[in-house]
Amino acid sequence: MKLSPSFSLAEMLNNQTAVRHGITEQFNPPEDVVDSLKALCKKVLQPLRDSLGKPITVSSGYRCPRLNTLVGGSPTSDHMFGRAADLNFYDNGKEDNLRIAKEVMKLGLPFKQMILEGGTLDSPRWIHIAYDPSGKDNRQEILFADFSVRPKAYKPLKYKDGKFSLKKK
Ligand SMILES: [Zn+2]
Incomplete structure (x- = not known):
């Protein structure tokens, strides 16, 4: 099932950890989850992919509650x-x-939160x-998840002149 021209439901559900642990509900999401995934693809991922002109790899989309707990996701x-x-x-x-994050900003795509995860800026x-399908909470928050400290720290970023930098406190 296609959610948008370049993105399928299967790739948004795909998860090897869920397969290994026999978490079958990961692959049978509730209808509202499918609707939200569709909105995410249509409003954010597809415009991004079209602009980049090359495929984007989705390493993790939907996570059912059991899988989310297993991988240590936020509750x-x-x-x-x-x-x-x-x-x-x-x-x-x-x-x-980084090209993804820059393209999102360049295109002015709506999002609730974008996190540059690990590594460096x-x-x-x-x-x-993350995209809120209701449109109410797309606050365009940008964060850097710094994995070099324990516990990992989420630091607010700003974007200016094509560059991300830490917000001054
Ligand atoms: Zn994530």
Whole structure:
């Protein structure tokens, strides 16, 4: 089942941890979750993919509650509602995840929260993007998840002149 021209429901549900642990409900999400995933694809992922002109890799989309607990996700994670996806981008075999975040800003796409996850501000390990399908909570919050400290720290970012930087306190 296609959620948008380039994204399928299967790839938003795909999860090897769920397969290994026999978490079958991961692959039978409630209808409202499917609706939210569809909105995420239509409003954010598809415009992003079209603009990049190359496929985006979804490493994690929906996470059913059992899977979310198993992988140590936030108890209020947007992944549990089909409202978030973790993304990677490869350009001619070279990983360039920052490109995703920059493209989101360039296009002025709506989002609740975008997180540059791990690594550095120039080279995050993946990009988490969350979209509120009701449209009420798309507050365009940008964060850097710093994995170099324990527990990991979420630091607010600003975007200016094509660059992300830490917000001054
Ligand atoms: Zn995520």
